[in-house]
Amino acid sequence: xxxxxxxxxxxxxxxxxxxxxxxxxxxxxxxxxxxxxxxxxxxxxxxxxxxxxxxxxxxxxxxxxxxxxxxxxxxxxxxxxxxxxxxxxxxxxxxxxxxxxxxxxxxxxxxxxxxxxxxxxxxxxxxxxxxxxxxxxxxxxxxxxxxxxxxxxxxxxxxxxxxxxxxxxxxxxxxxxxxxxxxxxxxxxxxxxxxxxxxxxxxxxxxxxxxxxxxxxxxxxxxxxxxxxxxxxxxxxxxxxxxxxxxxxxxxxxxxxxxxxxxx
Amino acid sequence: xxxxxxxxxxxxxxxxxxxxxxxxxxxxxxxxxxxxxxxxxxxxxxxxxxxxxxxxxxxxxxxxxxxxxxxxxxxxxxxxxxxxxxxxxxxxxxxxxxxxxxxxxxxxxxxxxxxxxxxxxxxxxxxxxxxxxxxxxxxxxxxxxxxxxxxxxxxxxxxxxxxxxxxxxxxxxxxxxxxxxxxxxxxxxxxxxxxxxxxxxxxxxxxxxxxx
Numbered sequence: 410x411x412x413x414x415x416x417x418x419x420x421x422x423x424x425x426x427x428x429x430x431x432x433x434x435x436x437x438x439x440x441x442x443x444x445x446x447x448x449x450x451x452x453x454x455x456x457x458x459x460x461x462x463x464x465x466x467x468x469x470x471x472x473x474x475x476x477x478x479x480x481x482x483x484x485x486x487x488x489x490x491x492x493x494x495x496x497x498x499x500x501x502x503x504x505x506x507x508x509x510x511x512x513x514x515x516x517x518x519x520x521x522x523x524x525x526x527x528x529x530x531x532x533x534x535x536x537x538x539x540x541x542x543x544x545x546x547x548x549x550x551x552x553x554x555x556x557x558x559x560x561x562x563x564x565x566x567x568x569x570x571x572x573x574x575x576x577x578x579x580x581x582x583x584x585x586x587x588x589x590x591x592x593x594x595x596x597x598x599x600x601x602x603x604x605x606x607x608x609x610x611x612x613x614x615x616x617x618x619x620x621x622x623x624x625x626x627x628x629x630x631x632x633x634x635x636x637x638x639x640x641x642x643x644x645x646x647x648x649x650x651x652x653x654x655x656x657x658x659x660x661x662x663x664x665x666x667x668x669x670x671x672x673x
Numbered sequence: 674x675x676x677x678x679x680x681x682x683x684x685x686x687x688x689x690x691x692x693x694x695x696x697x698x699x700x701x702x703x704x705x706x707x708x709x710x711x712x713x714x715x716x717x718x719x720x721x722x723x724x725x726x727x728x729x730x731x732x733x734x735x736x737x738x739x740x741x742x743x744x745x746x747x748x749x750x751x752x753x754x755x756x757x758x759x760x761x762x763x764x765x766x767x768x769x770x771x772x773x774x775x776x777x778x779x780x781x782x783x784x785x786x787x788x789x790x791x792x793x794x795x796x797x798x799x800x801x802x803x804x805x806x807x808x809x810x811x812x813x814x815x816x817x818x819x820x821x822x823x824x825x826x827x828x829x830x831x832x833x834x835x836x837x838x839x840x841x842x843x844x845x846x847x848x849x850x851x852x853x854x855x856x857x858x859x860x861x862x863x864x865x866x867x868x869x870x871x872x873x874x875x876x877x878x879x880x881x882x883x884x885x
Contacts, residue, residue, distance in 0.1 A: 568756060569762070574725075575753075576824075577778035577779045578776045586762070661743065
């Protein structure tokens with residue numbers, strides 16, 4: 410297996426020429442996106458160059474504390490992203506959601522590094538940041554769906570929730586069907602992706618590894634492990650997010666506190 | 674024996690008063706029809722008594738004790754509530770019954786035997802086969818009766834019934850009202866537009882618009 414071909418300056422110029430296709434089509438059809446297309450391209454380039462230098466620095470330094478610190482930065486960005494799209498009030502949820510994403514992802518990533526990859530240094534930047542980023546990114550999406558769904562459906566179907574309480578259900582018993590549904594809707598996308606993996610799409614991680622010179626069979630094993638890790642961290646992070654926020658979100662009479670929703 | 678007592682209760686939603694300075698008492702064995710034009714707060718009254726909503730002013734007592742956030746849990750274990758909302762769950766009818774009976778708070782009384790369930794279904798003109806149907810497939814009238822049977826299987830003696838006969842035909846309406854109003858052991862608060870009254874029943878009507 411050969412190393413990936415590096416892209417020269419000339420290659421990047423050719424890439425810019427390819428960019429002319431969408432730019433010309435967009436401006437010819439007056440799609441109104443030419444400007445944002447160019448701005449986004451510039452943003453992408455700048456951000457990736459910066460992160461490229463930063464990761465090189467991080468990998469060279471390979472210090473456990475620095476790696477954990479960067480992991481926390483990624484995590485914080487993830488938390489805000491979860492809350493912004495879940496319709497829940499950021500102020501009230503930021504701490505418990507941070508804690509649940511931290512515990513579930515840290516556990517899964519360290520488990521992955523120690524028991525699956527058998528790393529001597531489990532905080533190794535290349536694994537901690539790359540694997541961590543992938544697990545986090547995916548469990549994040551599920552967490553948005555899961556946590557948002559739980560509280561939104563409790564609000565929308567409050568009558569059904571009250572009905573269960575009136576039948577004598579405890580707080581836990583009354584909320585159980587809502588929690589179940591939120592787990593299902595969070596897990597479904599990952600389950601669907603796994604079912605078509607390798608046929609419909611080659612996962613990004615595998616593509617990257619193969620380009621990076623890995624034997625496809627090695628890349629496949631990593632891909633399988635990472636999907637399982639994503640499932641595990643999804644289930645853990647939703648369970649913990651609900652667990653850590655549920656007390657705050659209901660009053661003593663078991664009624665949902667409407668102020669947990671972000672005002673629109 | 675006094676079960677509920679409300680003293681000068683007031684509830685408003687934004688600018689609109691649904692209950693204002695309203696007082697009443699409910700004693701064991703009472704049969705009370707809650708009446709008043711729509712939007713007057715009939716359902717809100719049930720919600721207040723069950724702790725799903727908070728009072729703006731006034732006091733409610735249950736069995737002589739103030740209805741606090743803790744006390745409402747006791748009410749929910751003693752009152753069988755059938756709401757007009759027919760969202761009673763998903764899945765098999767049989768599972769609804771089983772799940773309800775297996776709530777920790779309901780484990781004290783014995784599980785209803787199949788015989789008991791079948792008797793109740795038969796009384797309300799429901800076939801045995803309905804047990805293996807999905808709740809989602811049922812008609813409004815069937816759901817209403819399943820909710821009633823589910824409430825009866827709890828073997829409680831206080832009932833809050835909110836428009837539980839609205840989707841039923843005349844014969845069934847009478848059957849349902851006979852069942853609840855004709856039983857001396859039952860305390861029944863109900864919202865209904867039916868005027869039918871079984872013989873020898875003393876019914877009280879609580880008019881919510883009287884205080885206006």
